Amino acid sequence: MALRHAVLAALLDGESSGYQLARSFDLGMANFWHALPQQLYLELTKLEKDGLVEGRRVVQESRPPKRLFTLTEAGLAELARFAEASVKPSFIRDDLMVKVQAVDHVPVEPVLEQLDERGAMAAAKIDIFERFLRRLRGDLDEETFLATAERVGPYLTCLRGLRFEEETAAWCARTAGALRVRSGLTRGGPRP
Amino acid sequence: MALRHAVLAALLDGESSGYQLARSFDLGMANFWHALPQQLYLELTKLEKDGLVEGRRVVQESRPPKRLFTLTEAGLAELARFAEASVKPSFIRDDLMVKVQAVDHVPVEPVLEQLDERGAMAAAKIDIFERFLRRLRGDLDEETFLATAERVGPYLTCLRGLRFEEETAAWCARTAGALRVRSGLTRGGPRP
DNA sequence: GATCCCATGTAAACAGTTACATGATTAC
DNA sequence: GTAATCATGTAACTGTTTACATGGGATC
Structure with a gap:
């Protein structure tokens, strides 16, 4: 189940x-x-x-x-x-990863667009998660909150969600940057 | 599909x-x-x-x-x-996250064990991924490799896999640490 | 007048997991 | 002799997504 x-x-x-x-x-x-x-x-x-x-x-x-x-x-x-009960490992399963895996043999532009889109979505989620965490922890700093609050489960899972989205955003930017350098464009690419 | x-x-x-x-x-x-x-x-x-x-x-x-x-x-x-074709967003779907979400209302010890286990698995994967990346990029530094290599798709996806596992390992350690502080134990917990 | 939000559901299609089945070779 | 690795598949089950269906109130 x-x-x-x-x-x-x-x-x-x-x-x-x-x-x-x-x-x-x-x-x-x-x-x-x-x-x-x-x-x-x-x-x-x-x-x-x-x-x-x-x-x-x-x-x-x-x-x-x-x-x-x-x-x-x-x-x-x-x-x-x-x-x-014992856990099974979890896996990433993401269409966008498949597209990036194939990116050398497939038109680049649509993949770039989708990376930008996904990055923007991740940024929006980061915002939501950060606000949620701040609301939960109130005036306390994180360490104190986690040590003393009655309920910390939702905080801890949200923390994971936040890191995941941060990582997603960073990867999208990095990947799109690298691909743009390769295709001669530099819009949004890494530092010159 | x-x-x-x-x-x-x-x-x-x-x-x-x-x-x-x-x-x-x-x-x-x-x-x-x-x-x-x-x-x-x-x-x-x-x-x-x-x-x-x-x-x-x-x-x-x-x-x-x-x-x-x-x-x-x-x-x-x-x-x-x-x-x-356009992408749909991807989601984390992980039994371990559900367990952590519920951790305040459920026995803590088994969850701690599973966090340790998952952390160790992540560490093993990090090792595999790092070796794979090093093999792909050879003597080149990452920037040069990504700019000049013929095929970069697998490198870019593996980079994401690596970051994901790093994040998993860090979260498992952080979460287990916080939960151990709460339950009075300090084995493996954060700095005193 | 159109569109969005609230609120619930059924049915069909699709994707993924678990269990079962077979059989040879290699390593301990 | 026991287990692991190579190598392929079928069948049953479980879980997820998509399409369809309904209907009122609020907002523009």
């Missing part, structure tokens, strides 16, 4: 609807997994059937009614069981 | 058997994708049927016969078409 435990982990920070989860699983907030709304609605239904989460219907005015889910005892136990 | 183009890109560096591809897709060499042997045999068969690769049977003594595949013109064209 895969998404299953990510959803359980996300619900540790309070009840949530499928829609809310989808938003945070899509853009940054929950930077430890990614999933589309459809998958979440499905998974939440299954989790409810298995007794790992509990849903309650909330009627709103001027909004469609929504279902808010909470972790159950059984859900928390399942999460604990999962945390103790 | 996903694995498909990764296989085509891998075949740019010469003909290869399913078995050889599986090895390099599993351990580092081709750090831009990951796949199991079964999937590769299947994919290569499909690619051959579609005329994107060509296979030839090679009988060996004291080894089972193997099938070596080469890119065709059509395969190269397909790769070019793929490189021009």
Whole structure:
């Protein structure tokens, strides 16, 4: 199982609807997994059937009614069981890497554009993550926060997300720079 | 399609058997994708049927016969078409991140062990990648190599793989350190 | 009037993993 | 004799993505 435990982990920070989860699983907030709304609605239904989460219907005015889910005892136990099981290594699997791998045998311009685009997306995420981290740690410096706060899981995963995006941005810039030098252009390239 | 183009890109560096591809897709060499042997045999068969690769049977003594595949013109064209199509963003999807996200509500020791384990795996990969990069660039410094070499795709993707593993190792150490401080232990923790 | 956001879902297609199956050779 | 490496595949299962479907309210 895969998404299953990510959803359980996300619900540790309070009840949530499928829609809310989808938003945070899509853009940054929950930077430890990614999933589309459809998958979440499905998974939440299954989790409810298995007794790992509990849903309650909330009627709103001027909004469609929504279902808010909470972790159950059984859900928390399942999460604990999962945390103790051994991990499989994780891998990068990225179309853009495949394109760069092939870049010597394929038109360069579109790859350059995509590197720029990806770099910009990474920059946007860096911004979001930094703000999230600052919000979590408040006035404390990181060391103190990590040593004393009650909940540090989300901070630590966000830290990883931040470093990953920083690395992505740097690699995109470096790669695009090197490729531009090779193709004679110098727009956005490294220092002269 | 996903694995498909990764296989085509891998075949740019010469003909290869399913078995050889599986090895390099599993351990580092081709750090831009990951796949199991079964999937590769299947994919290569499909690619051959579609005329994107060509296979030839090679009988060996004291080894089972193997099938070596080469890119065709059509395969190269397909790769070019793929490189021009727009990219979707990529995401981290990692069980270990889910466990760290949940770490405040779940037993810490197993998570610490897994962080150490993952850190060690990352260190091993760093070693492999560094040696690969050094082999590719030979006597040249990186800047000169990237500016002048005929083929730089594999170097650039490996560079990304290297940074990713470095980041993984650092995060594992940092996270395990912080969690050990919190749980009173200090084995492997940060400076006192 | 069009588009975006909220809110939920079903169904089909596609991709990836796990289990099973075979069989020879080499190294310990 | 036991395990590892070479070498290929099939079948069943699980997980993810894409397409389709619905409908009201808010914003421009």
